[in-house]
Amino acid sequence: xxRPDIFRNWLAAVLLMSLSLLSWAQAQHGPHASPAAAAxxxxxxxxxxxxxxxxxxxxxxxxxFAPNGDLWITGLDAQGRLFVQSSADLGQSWGxxxxxxxxSDTVSADGxxxxxxxxxxxxxxxxxxxxxxxxxxxTGEIRLLRSSDGGQxxxxxxxxxxxxxxxxxxxxxxxxxxxxxxxxxxIDKRDLEASKTRKQPYRGAAxxxxxxxxxxxxxxxxxxxxxxxxxxxxxxxxxxxxGGMAALWRHVFEPNQRDHAFARLQGEAPTVQRASQDQWxxxxxxxxxxxxxxxxxxxxxxxxxxxxxxxxxxVRYGRLDAEGxxxxxVRALPDPAAEHADLAASGxxxxxxxxxxxxxxxxxxxxxxxxxxQHFELKDLRSSPMDNDHPRLLLRRTGSGADTRTEFYxxxxxxxxxxxxxxxx
Numbered sequence: 001x002x003r004p005d006i007f008r009n010w011l012a013a014v015l016l017m018s019l020s021l022l023s024w025a026q027a028q029h030g031p032h033a034s035p036a037a038a039a040x041x042x043x044x045x046x047x048x049x050x051x052x053x054x055x056x057x058x059x060x061x062x063x064x065f066a067p068n069g070d071l072w073i074t075g076l077d078a079q080g081r082l083f084v085q086s087s088a089d090l091g092q093s094w095g096x097x098x099x100x101x102x103x104s105d106t107v108s109a110d111g112x113x114x115x116x117x118x119x120x121x122x123x124x125x126x127x128x129x130x131x132x133x134x135x136x137x138x139t140g141e142i143r144l145l146r147s148s149d150g151g152q153x154x155x156x157x158x159x160x161x162x163x164x165x166x167x168x169x170x171x172x173x174x175x176x177x178x179x180x181x182x183x184x185x186x187i188d189k190r191d192l193e194a195s196k197t198r199k200q201p202y203r204g205a206a207x208x209x210x211x212x213x214x215x216x217x218x219x220x221x222x223x224x225x226x227x228x229x230x231x232x233x234x235x236x237x238x239x240x241x242x243g244g245m246a247a248l249w250r251h252v253f254e255p256n257q258r259d260h261a262f263a264r265l266q267g268e269a270p271t272v273q274r275a276s277q278d279q280w281x282x283x284x285x286x287x288x289x290x291x292x293x294x295x296x297x298x299x300x301x302x303x304x305x306x307x308x309x310x311x312x313x314x315v316r317y318g319r320l321d322a323e324g325x326x327x328x329x330v331r332a333l334p335d336p337a338a339e340h341a342d343l344a345a346s347g348x349x350x351x352x353x354x355x356x357x358x359x360x361x362x363x364x365x366x367x368x369x370x371x372x373x374q375h376f377e378l379k380d381l382r383s384s385p386m387d388n389d390h391p392r393l394l395l396r397r398t399g400s401g402a403d404t405r406t407e408f409y410x411x412x413x414x415x416x417x418x419x420x421x422x423x424x425x
Contacts, residue, residue, distance in 0.1 A: 059389035060114025067121035091420025111390040120176035125215030146216035178243035234289030262324025273324035278307035340390035346406035386415035
């Protein structure tokens with residue numbers, strides 16, 4: 001007979017892997033039919049006959065604070081249309097949702113492949129990116145709308161990458177660095193397609209990236225960041241101490257271990273560093289990407305990820321040095337059902353948020369630290385039996401110079417409303 005602790009670990013691993021692989025399978029077929037979302041909408045949908053089952057909405061939501069402190073979100077409304085909306089009082093009230101003109105595009109808006117939103121202050125630039133599913137399964141294009149007036153108006157969408165093959169360009173991430181360079185990173189299968197012609201084995205996909213120096217008006221060449229990456233996990237981005245940008249993603253290490261890799265987004269051949277050592281051998285993508293945040297006092301990074309380590313499935317927190325190598329002790333979050341965690345840090349303050357399901361409702365929880373991750377306090381933030389998106393963790397900076405203050409906010413969109421919760425590490 002199995003010992004109870006071994007049985008619990010085995011059962012948790014099976015359940016978590018099953019849920020993750022189910023999410024992966026759903027994500028491969030265009031926009032994820034996530035549960036009905038309480039999306040702010042520009043119009044009230046017409047009632048449908050009782051005999052017609054209403055189409056479920058996708059909840060995947062992008063969020064960011066603008067330079068003036070307003071909170072912005074973007075996602076899909078009840079009719080599947082891309083909207084943008086802002087709040088000047090931290091989500092207590094919202095302005096009218098504005099529909100964005102994206103022509104005939106459809107938008108992928110599941111939790112791992114949601115629309116994204118980013119701002120850069122001095123130039124008043126704002127950008128929204130999304131994945132447009134194409135005619136064949138698993139294919140897509142990364143599209144971007146650009147604003148030069150802080151989000152008041154947006155130009156029509158353009159395709160970010162130079163490669164226009166009918167293949168995978170999906171799971172994009174975007175961010176401005178301290179110099180105002182817009183970095184776009186995505187999962188790309190052009191090398192997998194080329195390997196078929198050469199009849200050479202190629203495991204997984206690749207990650208490509210490019211840069212824009214004018215807020216998305218034009219883009220540099222497509223640059224390969226890494227071969228052999230997981231196919232459908234989100235890519236985490238973080239500022240570097242030098243003012244650039246770094247990335248963390250799920251990688252396929254030999255022979256078939258789905259751990260995580262780190263690289264700075266600089267040059268044409270950046271160094272790729274193994275960042276986690278779970279040694280999880282699985283022939284499939286768990287659709288569960290990592291989070292990354294700069295550890296300013298120590299010059300490295302905070303990281304959070306999901307993996308199976310020695311038979312124990314868990315979301316874990318650990319630290320990386322400035323080169324992306326793991327350092328110190330890796331700890332599982334204090335919730336065996338934790339999933340899709342996000343994190344943010346400022347100085348010695350650190351917060352991690354995640355959702356978990358207790359059989360009746362999803363809970364939004366947080367683990368906060370005011371000493372750089374040495375000690376944590378567990379907080380329960382919200383609970384909802386309704387369908388919901390993965391949580392986001394946002395930083396809001398106010399003041400300037402010595403008077404600069406950083407505030408932490410969790411954003412969680414459910415079928416009822418978009419929750420904005422202040423967190424004080």
